[in-house]
Every structure is written in structure tokens, then in C-alpha cells.
Amino acid sequence: MKIASKIYAGLVFAFLYAPIFVMILFSFNTTTSTSVFSGFSLQWYKSLFEDEATLRALYNTIILAVSSSVIATVLGTAAAVGIDKMRKGPLRSGLMATTNIPMMNPEIVTGISMMLLFVFVGRIVSDDAVLGFGTLLIAHVTFNLPYIILNVLPKLRQTDRNLAEAAQDLGCKPVMAFFKVVLPSIMPGIITGMITAFTLSLDDFIISYFTSGPGFQTLPIAIFSMTKKRVKPDMYALSALIFVSILFLLILYNLAQAKSEEKSKKK
Numbered sequence: 437m438k439i440a441s442k443i444y445a446g447l448v449f450a451f452l453y454a455p456i457f458v459m460i461l462f463s464f465n466t467t468t469s470t471s472v473f474s475g476f477s478l479q480w481y482k483s484l485f486e487d488e489a490t491l492r493a494l495y496n497t498i499i500l501a502v503s504s505s506v507i508a509t510v511l512g513t514a515a516a517v518g519i520d521k522m523r524k525g526p527l528r529s530g531l532m533a534t535t536n537i538p539m540m541n542p543e544i545v546t547g548i549s550m551m552l553l554f555v556f557v558g559r560i561v562s563d564d565a566v567l568g569f570g571t572l573l574i575a576h577v578t579f580n581l582p583y584i585i586l587n588v589l590p591k592l593r594q595t596d597r598n599l600a601e602a603a604q605d606l607g608c609k610p611v612m613a614f615f616k617v618v619l620p621s622i623m624p625g626i627i628t629g630m631i632t633a634f635t636l637s638l639d640d641f642i643i644s645y646f647t648s649g650p651g652f653q654t655l656p657i658a659i660f661s662m663t664k665k666r667v668k669p670d671m672y673a674l675s676a677l678i679f680v681s682i683l684f685l686l687i688l689y690n691l692a693q694a695k696s697e698e699k700s701k702k703k
């Protein structure tokens with residue numbers, strides 16, 4: 437059974453990651469062929485860094501992902517603290533159900549409804565060019581919030597409520613007690629939620645497609661516009677760099693979390 441389970445796990449990982457490794461391999465190809473590897477070359481990476489439109493779309497995507505994940509983390513953490521302090525009842529159940537709606541709702545429904553809302557508000561304020569970075573930021577914060585809340589709430593439930601009260605008995609004000617006692621204990625959930633929000637914002641296409649304007653284009657939208665003709669191999673190079681960067685960040689985060697757990701066990 438152990439051998440069979442290992443083989444099954446290996447097949448699952450091969451199915452998931454084989455396309456990524458093939459993409460990375462062909463990002464070093466000397467030709468534009470997607471079936472024959474003709475030789476090793478860095479020309480597509482060079483072409484990537486010479487493509488101003490793609491680099492601009494990448495810059496827009498990173499700025500949007502960082503901004504939306506930070507704002508969603510602050511709002512989501514505050515919302516999670518508020519929900520955690522509520523008594524169990526219809527109000528709390530209703531808030532949790534409302535929180536889950538953006539996750540369960542199809543993205544195309546969310547995208548179209550938010551586009552209609554932004555256009556409606558634009559007509560009220562007499563602004564025909566309302567769609568842009570601002571509407572994208574609001575949309576990304578909206579669909580990121582549930583992931584922050586659902587990552588922070590379990591950590592709040594695991595935290596001893598008497599710690600904050602003890603800190604207040606020792607002279608801390610409620611706000612200071614939260615930042616000195618509660619916040620460090622829920623920090624792993626906050627960081628996990630923020631990384632999740634950043635990743636979701638980085639590769640979102642459907643909601644971004646409906647809520648973006650002509651003056652602000654994200655990378656997924658730019659790549660989609662290329663599919664009408666043909667995706668150039670420099671996109672393989674860009675995807676490979678993004679994959680390696682995220683993998684490196686995840687490894688660093690896991691190492692840091694493992695070290696913090698070791699320190700807490702020693703204490």
C-alpha cells in the first residue's frame with residue numbers, strides 16, 4: 437500500500453508540474469517551436485526585458501497585487517477580530533455567509549456585476565472613464581477579503597482570550613494589548629492570508645477583464661490579447677520567472693515559520 441500511495445502521489449505531482457517544467461524548458465529554446473527543443477538560448481529572456489509593453493503590464497500587475505493584498509489584509513484582519521468577538525447567533529451566521537459569497541459566486545458574475553456598479557456610479561458623477569486602477573483595486577480587495585478573514589479567524593479561536601485581559605490588568609490599554617499580545621499570535625494566519633490574496637490578485641483575469649479600463653492593463657489581460665495572434669516565447673520566460681520567484685518566496689516563508697516554531701518549542 438505504501439508503494440502504491442507513493443506512486444499515486446508521484447503521478448499527481450507529475451501531472452500538476454510537468455506542464456510548468458515543459459514551459460520553463462521551452463523558454464530557453466532557440467526557436468519559436470513548442471514541440472522541438474532546438475538548443476539552449478537566453479534570447480527570449482533578453483527579448484522580454486526589451487518589451488516595454490509587457491514590462492509595463494507586469495509593473496501594473498505587481499502594484500495592483502501588492503496594494504490590494506495589503507488593504508485586504510488590514511480590512512480582513514479587523515473584520516475577523518470583530519466577527520470573533522460576536523456572540524454566536526443569526527447576525528454572526530449571516531456575516532459568515534455573506535463573507536463566503538464572493539468565494540462561492542462565479543467570477544464572471546462578480547466581474548459583470550461590479551462593472552455595472554462602477555459604470556452606474558460613473559454616470560452619476562458624470563465620469564465616462566471611471567474604469568481604471570481604482571475600480572480594479574476595489575474589485576481585487578473585494579474578492580480577497582474572504583480569504584483573509586478565513587485565514588485569521590482560526591488563529592483568533594486558537595488564541596487564549598485571557599492573554600489580552602491579563603495584559604490590560606498589567607496596565608495596557610485595549611488597543612495596545614491587541615498589538616502586543618493578540619497580533620503576534622495571529623500573525624501566521626495574517627501572513628498566509630496576505631500571500632493567498634497576493635497570489636489570487638496576481639493571476640486574476642475574469643474580474644480584472646470586466647473592471648479595467650483602457651489606461652490600465654494587467655499582465656493576464658495583456659497575455660489574453662496576444663492569444664488572438666500567437667503567444668510569443670518571451671511569455672514563457674516571464675511565466676518561468678514568476679513561478680521561480682513565488683516558489684522562492686514560499687520556501688523562505690516556510691523556513692522562517694519552521695524556525696519560529698522551533699523557538700516557540702524551546703521557550
